[in-house]
Amino acid sequence: MKVFFSKLQLGILYTTTLIKTLAHATPHPNTLLTTRAVTNTTKAGLAWPNGNSVDIEQYTATGKVSWYYTWSTFPAKASLEFVPMFWGEKSISQWSSMVQETLPGTTAVLGMNEPEQSGQSNLTAQQGMELWRTYVEPLHARGYRLGSPATSSAPSGKVWLQDFLTACAEDCTVDFIALHWYGTNASLFITYVEDFYQTFQKPIWVTEWACMNFVDLTKQCSMDETMAFLNTTQSFLDNADFVERYSWFGAMKDANGVNPVCCIYPFMSNFF
Numbered sequence: 001m002k003v004f005f006s007k008l009q010l011g012i013l014y015t016t017t018l019i020k021t022l023a024h025a026t027p028h029p030n031t032l033l034t035t036r037a038v039t040n041t042t043k044a045g046l047a048w049p050n051g052n053s054v055d056i057e058q059y060t061a062t063g064k065v066s067w068y069y070t071w072s073t074f075p076a077k078a079s080l081e082f083v084p085m086f087w088g089e090k091s092i093s094q095w096s097s098m099v100q101e102t103l104p105g106t107t108a109v110l111g112m113n114e115p116e117q118s119g120q121s122n123l124t125a126q127q128g129m130e131l132w133r134t135y136v137e138p139l140h141a142r143g144y145r146l147g148s149p150a151t152s153s154a155p156s157g158k159v160w161l162q163d164f165l166t167a168c169a170e171d172c173t174v175d176f177i178a179l180h181w182y183g184t185n186a187s188l189f190i191t192y193v194e195d196f197y198q199t200f201q202k203p204i205w206v207t208e209w210a211c212m213n214f215v216d217l218t219k220q221c222s223m224d225e226t227m228a229f230l231n232t233t234q235s236f237l238d239n240a241d242f243v244e245r246y247s248w249f250g251a252m253k254d255a256n257g258v259n260p261v262c263c264i265y266p267f268m269s270n271f272f
Contacts, residue, residue, distance in 0.1 A: 041238045042066040045083075045247040047208060049256075052077050059251060067245060069110060069207065073098040083147075085110040086136050088121025095135055109139055110178055110207065111149040116160035120152075125163035132164075132172050140173040148200075150178035150207050153192060158199070165200070176244060180208040182258070184221055186232040197242045206237060206246040210262040220259045 046059060046068035056078045059065055067081040073094045075082040083106065086095050114120035115128050123131070128149055140146055149164060151157030157179075165174065177200050181189050189209065197204050211221035211229040221229060230248065237243045248262070255263045 043238060043243065043245050044234075045069065045207075045245055046080070047071075047247040047250045047252075048076060049250070049252050050076070054253075056080070069247070071113060081105050081107065083108050083110055086112060086131070088112045088115065088123060089131065090121075092131075092135065099135075099139060103144075106144065108145040108147060108175070109136065110147040110205075111136055111174075113150060114152045114157075114180065115149045115164075116154070116156045117152055121149075123149075125160055125167050128160075128164050129167040129172065132168060137172055145175040146173050147176050147178045147205055147207075148174045148202075150180050153179070153181040153183065158196070161200070174202065176203040176205055178205045178207045181206065182208075182210055182212040182214055182249075184211055184213050184219075184225070184229070186229050186236075189233050190236050193236075193240070193243065203244045204240075204242055205244055208247065208249045209233065210249040210258055212249075212259045212262060221261065223261045226259070226261050 042064055044065045046056065046065060048056060048068045048070050050056070051070075051074070056068065056076050060080065065080065067083055068076070068078060069083040069085055070076065071085050071087055072091065073084045073086075075084075082103070084095075084098060084103070085091075086109065111132065112121045112123060112128055115123040115125075132149075136146055148161060151161050161177070165172075168174075177196055179193070179196055181192055183189060193204060193206065211226045213219050213221070234246070234248075237246045249258055250263060252263055
């Protein structure tokens with residue numbers, strides 16, 4: 001039986017087990033940047049945990065990145081569109097303050113983060129429905145598009161979202177489906193995204209994805225494999241009409257338990 005963990009639960013273990021396999025085997029990322037195919041759309045966004053400690057504008061050089069989110073209600077100093085997230089119960093106070101204000105340039109908001117995961121927002125579908133009705137749904141009347149809670153790619157993720165939408169059917173507006181996916185097989189990623197669209201029949205935002213093996217921490221993508229994975233999956237996302245936006249994990253210094261070669265900081269501007 002496969003066991004799925006949250007990124008935070010695996011952080012310490014992963015760092016310990018991966019350092020031996022990557023320390024000498026992985027070339028410096030800058031030597032491989034020229035192999036990256038540049039996207040031809042403006043779907044690309046930034047999953048941005050850096051606040052203002054890093055200049056986000058450096059990632060806008062190609063004109064392909066159009067938006068970002070911070071897993072929170074707090075924007076960075078950026079010319080890009082900010083998409084706030086109602087992370088979960090812990091963000092109620094900040095969210096309540098934010099919605100009293102006008103959000104210049106913002107057209108959409110994101111729902112809860114991996115609610116089926118105990119290490120993330122950790123909600124039942126019923127709890128998620130109640131929070132949505134109270135804190136997220138009111139923004140629909142103000143003209144914002146509402147993105148679903150973003151579940152992980154564990155099997156329980158899709159089930160949770162189905163239960164949430166069933167519980168929330170009469171009182172909740174969900175304009176698009178947000179999802180996360182971690183794995184090493186680009187074909188499986190494509191199948192997963194297509195299945196979510198076929199199941200829920202709503203536009204898709206992929207707000208986290210990376211070439212990361214959470215099942216066997218000793219078998220991670222090399223830099224070459226990560227580049228090939230990103231080329232294939234991003235090309236699919238660019239060409240799929242039902243995919244509106246996506247953000248790779250991630251533009252950050254600390255991978256937070258994810259394969260560190262997926263951290264395309266500080267040279268992410270060359271990836272899009």
